[in-house]
Amino acid sequence: LCIFSSLQLVSLLLIGIAAWGIGFGLISSFRVVGVVIAVGVFLFFIALVGLIGAVKHHQVLLFFYMIILLLVFIVQFSVSCACLALNEEQQSELLEVGWSNTNSARTDIERNLNCCGFRVFYANETCAADCLRTLHCRPCAPIMEEYSGMVLRFVGGIGLFFSFTEILGVWLTYRYRNQKDPRANPSAFI
Secondary structure, three states: OOHHEEEEEEEEHHHHHHHHHHHHOOOHHHHHHHHHHHHHHHHHHHHHHHHHHHHHOHHHHHHHHHHHHHHHHHHHHHHHHHHHHHHHHHHHHHHHHHHHHHHHHHHHHHHHHOOOOOOOOOOOOOOHHHHHHOOOOOOOHHHHHHHHHHHHHHHHHHHHHHHHHHHHHHHHHHHHHOOOOOOOOOOHHH
């Protein structure tokens, strides 16, 4: 039951962090927040299925929970390893692609990091940063590159930790699922 409650805790944290980001104006992209909330809701329902399956010793629900948790483990482990394996050049390329493909993220970054432009800021471009008033703005790429390595290591490490708790959950679910149900024949356990 501890594995189910930890998965519920992670799902509620995802939903809460997304709501916090929107509430404080740190994130204005509703697509990003929508995806994070959808993943949180999905994990919450999967944890609920596992919890109900464990309480009722329902073989089908436990099997469904085990398979979904194994798939979540594979995805989360892969993404965590990718976060930890990116070198500085790959991080820079990834940041540049993200910068050029999203306007809302660009606006959020300029406003929150108080910078303008990716590598160079041209006078005819728009910028949401406060530094534009003083005309003393730094480009955003060096600031983002400074934080990106730290964030990727943090996210990769946390993801790796939780992916191993998920594989532990798969193993425990498998073990619990193969136990005899004490309600089926109580005299067998006396």
